[in-house]
Amino acid sequence: MLRMGIDLGGTKIEIIALDEDGKELFRKRIATPREYQGTLNAIASLVKDAEASTGQTGTVGVGIPGVLSPYSGLVKNANSTWINGHPLDLDLSELIGRQVRVANDANCFAISEAVDGAAAGKGMVFGVILGTGCGAGIAINGKVHGGGNGIGGEWGHNPLPWMTPDEFNSTDCFCGKKDCIETFISGTGFVRDYQLAGGEAATGSEIITRMEEGERLAKQAFHRYLDRLARSLAHVINLLDPDIIVLGGGVSQIDAIYPQLSEILPKYVLGGECQTPVVQNMYGGSSGVRGAAWLW
Secondary structure, three states, X not given: OEEEEEEXXXXXXXXXXXXXXXXXXXXXXXXXXXXXXXXXXXXXXXXHHHHHHHOOOEEEEEEEOOEEOOOOOOEEOOOOHHHOOOOHHHHHHHHHOOOEEEEXXXXXHHHHHHHHOXXXXXXXXXXXXXXXXXXXXXXXXXXXXXOOOOOOOOHHHOEOOOOOHHHOOOOEOOOOOEOEHXXXXXXXXXXXXXHHXXXXXXXXXXXXXXXXXXXXXHHHHHHHHHHHHHHHHHHHHHHHOOOEEEEEOHHHHOOOHHHHHHHHHHHOOOOOOOOOOEEEOOOHHHHHHHHHHOOO
């Protein structure tokens, strides 16, 4: 059976078509029309192209940078604001003539890695995207755990755990609260912290290069980042005790994170022991679109 996954982003829409074994049969990317009906039409066109290329019809899953409200059935919390307030799944289903499943893009990332990625075979997977922002998703036995309010995995908008005095009331988050985990452990938060400590303007990768070259401010910023990430993940382990944690996004490409994080985590996990694997993703930027296909 053909499975089609669509990653709906603010600047691009990507489709992938997989066979039953997860082999990629088709992929295409187009610019996102920044209005609702245009977005629907673009997705329908991509589905048509995929089926024409493969000679098969199949299921359709869509990952979005927001969620479907379980109460109203409308999209909420999407930074692609033109889809907010619309029943995206129902409108797409009507347009292409079959049921469409829609899920948060971080949940799609978690599913992708759980089904046939870095967490294949694990029962409970916590997938984290560390990029411009900080998202997370939960997959249980290869299926999304969206939660009763549709916000399962939104751990990035809880307060940073065990804050030091200088961390309190230090950072505004776009959600309207202060000191959210996202403001500290996103790539944006890492850069902000480095510059507040006196570092010269730089990207995250440039800061890592400076760290590897021995720059004191960069090494200190990375140490603070790891400690904050460990505190944040310790809360997840204390609550869910996942079988594995998979990191995605640009920050996940920093190899030094993995051995050092494993050393710090037991300091914060209840009981002082922690063997939870924290691993890099397998599919990189393709995890979201693959996960959308695996929604079926």
